[in-house]
Amino acid sequence: MTSRGSRGAAAAIGAIAAGCAMAPSVDYDKVAQDMIKASFREQGQATIDRIQQDEVQRICSAPAPSPTDVKRIETAELATIKPPSNGRYLGDWREGEKLAQNGRGMTWTDPGGVPAGGNCYNCHQLSKAEISFGTIGPSLYQYGKLRGVDDPANPAAAPIVQYTWGKIYNAKAYNACSEMPRFGHAKVLSEQQIQDLMALLLDPKSPVNQ
Amino acid sequence: MKRTLALAALALSAGHATAQSSADEIAKYRAMLADGNPAELWEAKGEALWKEPRGPKNASLQQCDLGRGPGVVKGAFVALPRWFADTGRVQDLESRLLTCMQTLQGFDAAEIAKTPFGRGEQANIESLVAWISAESRGMKFALPQAHPAERTMYEAGKRVFYYRAGPYDFACATCHSQEGKRIRLQDLPDLTTAKGAGLGFGAWPAYRVSSGELWGMQRRLNDCYRQQRFPYPGYTSDATIALGVYMGVTAQGAESIAPALKR
Numbered sequence: 001m002t003s004r005g006s007r008g009a010a011a012a013i014g015a016i017a018a019g020c021a022m023a024p025s026v027d028y029d030k031v032a033q034d035m036i037k038a039s040f041r042e043q044g045q046a047t048i049d050r051i052q053q054d055e056v057q058r059i060c061s062a063p064a065p066s067p068t069d070v071k072r073i074e075t076a077e078l079a080t081i082k083p084p085s086n087g088r089y090l091g092d093w094r095e096g097e098k099l100a101q102n103g104r105g106m107t108w109t110d111p112g113g114v115p116a117g118g119n120c121y122n123c124h125q126l127s128k129a130e131i132s133f134g135t136i137g138p139s140l141y142q143y144g145k146l147r148g149v150d151d152p153a154n155p156a157a158a159p160i161v162q163y164t165w166g167k168i169y170n171a172k173a174y175n176a177c178s179e180m181p182r183f184g185h186a187k188v189l190s191e192q193q194i195q196d197l198m199a200l201l202l203d204p205k206s207p208v209n210q
Numbered sequence: 211m212k213r214t215l216a217l218a219a220l221a222l223s224a225g226h227a228t229a230q231s232s233a234d235e236i237a238k239y240r241a242m243l244a245d246g247n248p249a250e251l252w253e254a255k256g257e258a259l260w261k262e263p264r265g266p267k268n269a270s271l272q273q274c275d276l277g278r279g280p281g282v283v284k285g286a287f288v289a290l291p292r293w294f295a296d297t298g299r300v301q302d303l304e305s306r307l308l309t310c311m312q313t314l315q316g317f318d319a320a321e322i323a324k325t326p327f328g329r330g331e332q333a334n335i336e337s338l339v340a341w342i343s344a345e346s347r348g349m350k351f352a353l354p355q356a357h358p359a360e361r362t363m364y365e366a367g368k369r370v371f372y373y374r375a376g377p378y379d380f381a382c383a384t385c386h387s388q389e390g391k392r393i394r395l396q397d398l399p400d401l402t403t404a405k406g407a408g409l410g411f412g413a414w415p416a417y418r419v420s421s422g423e424l425w426g427m428q429r430r431l432n433d434c435y436r437q438q439r440f441p442y443p444g445y446t447s448d449a450t451i452a453l454g455v456y457m458g459v460t461a462q463g464a465e466s467i468a469p470a471l472k473r
Binding site: 026028029031032035036038039040041042043046047048050051052053056057060061062063106107108109121122123132133134135136172179181182186187188 | 362365366369370372373374375376377378379380381384385388390391392393394395396398435436437439440441442443444447448449450452
């Protein structure tokens with residue numbers, strides 16, 4: 001299957017290459033699209049539909065998305081955010097810390113049906129104790145404390161609490177081409193898991209806020 | 211021996227209190243091994259495999275054309291992937307080895323492409339790429355871009371590199387388009403610059419301390435895509451070869467250190 005696909009793509013490239021002298025412009029976007037279609041196959045839970053891009057992925061794969069596209073994406077993605085169905089934004093920070101440490105889930109070697117981790121430490125600093133953290137995202141150490149959240153239930157904290165929920169649920173609502181996954185929108189994490197991560201970030205007792 | 215080394219590396223990295231000192235210890239450990247990279251074991255086996263008559267045709271690979279003429283190994287690695295007229299394809303080292311194993315030795319290339327990494331003929335390919343890349347050690351990357359298909363593969367490879375998809379919206383570029391970033395403690399090369407691509411692309415094939423294995427570029431890319439939560443890239447599929455062209459051309463002029471020593 002793969003080698004047949006590759007040969008097909010190779011033939012297409014050959015044909016394009018041959019036509020090059022007459023037609024100077026090759027549609028490289030199409031060549032790349034066809035190549036991706038021919039090169040991947042399903043394995044485990046990594047089904048082939050994953051190579052299909054939605055509008056966000058398509059626009060954010062281009063070198064410089066236009067301001068109009070950015071605005072449209074952010075508006076549309078903001079509309080996808082669902083507040084917690086039980087009205088509770090914060091769960092248990094201890095569970096949140098476990099999730100933040102857990103980088104498993106959704107690869108073709110992960111067993112299906114096992115909840116994914118949050119992958120947080122892969123890209124962010126969170127607690128002081130964990131020194132093995134990545135730097136693709138900003139440090140979240142003292143996330144709640146620096147934002148003056150001493151009681152997440154206080155109405156004064158509501159804007160930060162709701163923004164944080166939205167950021168985890170769908171980061172593209174605030175930064176169209178953010179590197180961060182859309183954990184709620186893409187159904188990577190459950191509502192309960194997001195509540196636990198919220199507590200890790202915002203609970204004054206969480207190690208993040210010490 | 212492989213396992214001992216891997217354990218030693220783990221012990222070194224686990225035993226230290228700060229990120230900086232762990233990184234320092236790993237660097238020290240790498241320096242310690244610089245004169246004795248275990249990849250040498252694969253290199254020796256690869257050289258023997260190249261010369262040994264094997265396969266249904268009981269022939270060696272000594273007439274294999276890696277791009278500089280039949281049997282020429284020195285300097286071949288730093289000019290791959292490149293266009294090959296006989297197959298009408300741009301091929302990387304592993305794809306070209308499949309061609310030679312089929313045409314010269316009578317192996318079934320499609321069967322080898324389907325074999326899991328590290329098993330059967332795939333294990334032999336790991337040894338072959340270790341030796342072939344070592345024969346270009348210290349030479350500078352100089353991938354040809356004269357053939358239109360080579361330029362097409364570069365342009366397509368660049369687009370594949372930035373192609374975001376999957377449940378996490380990741381592309382290669384998510385982790386590899388900025389300087390000085392890490393995943394946990396692992397430094398990430400910026401593959402969009404000559405320096406970063408030289409360090410990243412230019413290090414593979416490599417001996418991986420954490421698994422005690424020798425990985426070629428195909429296996430490296432395969433595991434990147436696994437972590438990107440993508441579907442499975444076919445072995446030597448065009449998307450993987452195009453990525454090789456994009457990274458290799460970006461690394462032009464950098465010195466090849468393959469097979470290197472990696473975490």
